[in-house]
Amino acid sequence: MAIQQINLQQVNQQIQQCIENCLDCHSICLNTVTTYCIHQGGMHIEPAHIRLMLDCAEICQTSANFMLRGSELHLRSCAMCAEVCDRCAQNCDRFSDDHQMRVCADICHRCAESCRQFSLVAA
Amino acid sequence: MAIQQINLQQVNQQIQQCIENCLDCHSICLNTVTTYCIHQGGMHIEPAHIRLMLDCAEICQTSANFMLRGSELHLRSCAMCAEVCDRCAQNCDRFSDDHQMRVCADICHRCAESCRQFSLVAA
Amino acid sequence: MAIQQINLQQVNQQIQQCIENCLDCHSICLNTVTTYCIHQGGMHIEPAHIRLMLDCAEICQTSANFMLRGSELHLRSCAMCAEVCDRCAQNCDRFSDDHQMRVCADICHRCAESCRQFSLVAA
Amino acid sequence: MAIQQINLQQVNQQIQQCIENCLDCHSICLNTVTTYCIHQGGMHIEPAHIRLMLDCAEICQTSANFMLRGSELHLRSCAMCAEVCDRCAQNCDRFSDDHQMRVCADICHRCAESCRQFSLVAA
Numbered sequence: 001m002a003i004q005q006i007n008l009q010q011v012n013q014q015i016q017q018c019i020e021n022c023l024d025c026h027s028i029c030l031n032t033v034t035t036y037c038i039h040q041g042g043m044h045i046e047p048a049h050i051r052l053m054l055d056c057a058e059i060c061q062t063s064a065n066f067m068l069r070g071s072e073l074h075l076r077s078c079a080m081c082a083e084v085c086d087r088c089a090q091n092c093d094r095f096s097d098d099h100q101m102r103v104c105a106d107i108c109h110r111c112a113e114s115c116r117q118f119s120l121v122a123a
Numbered sequence: 124m125a126i127q128q129i130n131l132q133q134v135n136q137q138i139q140q141c142i143e144n145c146l147d148c149h150s151i152c153l154n155t156v157t158t159y160c161i162h163q164g165g166m167h168i169e170p171a172h173i174r175l176m177l178d179c180a181e182i183c184q185t186s187a188n189f190m191l192r193g194s195e196l197h198l199r200s201c202a203m204c205a206e207v208c209d210r211c212a213q214n215c216d217r218f219s220d221d222h223q224m225r226v227c228a229d230i231c232h233r234c235a236e237s238c239r240q241f242s243l244v245a246a
Numbered sequence: 247m248a249i250q251q252i253n254l255q256q257v258n259q260q261i262q263q264c265i266e267n268c269l270d271c272h273s274i275c276l277n278t279v280t281t282y283c284i285h286q287g288g289m290h291i292e293p294a295h296i297r298l299m300l301d302c303a304e305i306c307q308t309s310a311n312f313m314l315r316g317s318e319l320h321l322r323s324c325a326m327c328a329e330v331c332d333r334c335a336q337n338c339d340r341f342s343d344d345h346q347m348r349v350c351a352d353i354c355h356r357c358a359e360s361c362r363q364f365s366l367v368a369a
Numbered sequence: 370m371a372i373q374q375i376n377l378q379q380v381n382q383q384i385q386q387c388i389e390n391c392l393d394c395h396s397i398c399l400n401t402v403t404t405y406c407i408h409q410g411g412m413h414i415e416p417a418h419i420r421l422m423l424d425c426a427e428i429c430q431t432s433a434n435f436m437l438r439g440s441e442l443h444l445r446s447c448a449m450c451a452e453v454c455d456r457c458a459q460n461c462d463r464f465s466d467d468h469q470m471r472v473c474a475d476i477c478h479r480c481a482e483s484c485r486q487f488s489l490v491a492a
Binding site for chain 3: 379476
């Protein structure tokens with residue numbers, strides 16, 4: 001079952017799609033860094049890359065949770081999530097002929113766009 | 124996009140379904156307790172109920188993350204997740220004529236069954 | 247043992263103190279909302295208050311984790327954490343003659359100040 | 370401030386010490402794997418080692434959160450945490466002349482013992 005079919009409360013359809021994009025991005029980043037990148041060596045195991053993938057996974061999870069709680073502060077968590085996902089997408093785009101990293105980059109891009117819709121940048 | 128379409132590494136189709144069941148259960152429990160139960164009063168805001176819903180949401184997230192990492196210890200996290208989901212499902216089943224709680228109970232039941240397949244109980 | 251005695255890598259003494267403030271704030275907010283507020287009734291169980299306490303607990307945990315990973319993006323997570331802690335502190339300050347909520351407010355204030363030192367607000 | 374000075378509710382002194390041991394173990398494992406191990410190469414970046422360090426960090430966080438919520442299910446989360454910490458300690462003990470890994474092993478051992486006191490293994 002896709003999360004879209006779940007009966008969430010106080011969450012409209014657009015937010016529900018954003019939650020799903022965050023959970024997808026969390027899942028692909030955490031899975032890719034811990035089961036793929038660390039087996040590849042080279043650029044894939046550069047410390048900054050590994051940290052950024054873990055950062056992205058975690059902020060996506062946190063951002064999804066703010067929306068799931070119906071918190072008004074999701075405007076802030078979405079803003080931060082969009083920024084981290086943008087960075088992670090750019091970073092993954094460097095691996096130009098690596099299918100798994102390109103999938104990762106695409107999902108990060110989509111999550112960033114989705115979160116940006118609901119973002120409020122701190123004044 | 125449902126997580127089934129994501130290109131996860133080192134995760135077979137059954138585990139991928141279990142990850143999705145955990146993320147669904149995490150989502151419905153966290154959302155229901157923080158946007159629905161706390162508005163209802165009565166049995167819905169009994170402290171033990173609120174804690175159990177939060178416990179269930181968190182262990183489902185943790186269990187999904189163990190599987191996403193391709194960790195061999197997911198046999199333990201799935202065992203614990205199945206047990207907590209069973210308890211949460213039983214607890215939600217008490218609210219017999221409440222649609223949202225019944226949805227919650229169903230998703231907890233499904234997550235528990237799914238995790239039980241991959242469980243190893245400590246000797 | 248206080249975390250100050252732990253041998254953290256790539257984390258200077260000020261960051262280490264900030265990590266500890268975040269973990270303290272996470273601990274007091276999560277504990278207070280789930281074991282104290284939900285037993286009190288009245289203002290203590292207003293949905294917006296419960297959600298904010300849970301938001302604060304989670305972003306403090308996330309912010310600590312960004313620092314523990316030595317991530318350069320901790321400048322963003324600290325900024326967001328400072329903002330959420332400020333809100334939570336203000337919210338807890340409304341319970342003027344409640345000792346537990348005053349303790350909570352104090353720890354939120356300290357965490358906010360500590361995180362603000364390491365904050366970079368998005369341009 | 371060490372967490373012992375925090376005014377936790379419904380948590381006795383022994384549980385409070387266990388929470389602190391879990392938070393210490395979470396902190397040292399997450400910090401060590403992401404800022405030290407991935408810079409070392411060799412045995413330090415073996416995929417199974419990295420996953421186990423991340424598993425240990427996460428279950429310690431989850432276990433601390435169950436105790437902070439005053440959940441009766443902390444008997445299960447402590448059991449699982451003890452088991453994962455034992456494995457992680459054994460794994461870190463293999464790096465016999467590496468100071469950082471020995472610190473990690475010691476903190477994992479202490480957390481495992483502490484959690485074992487509050488453990489109930491599933492029947």
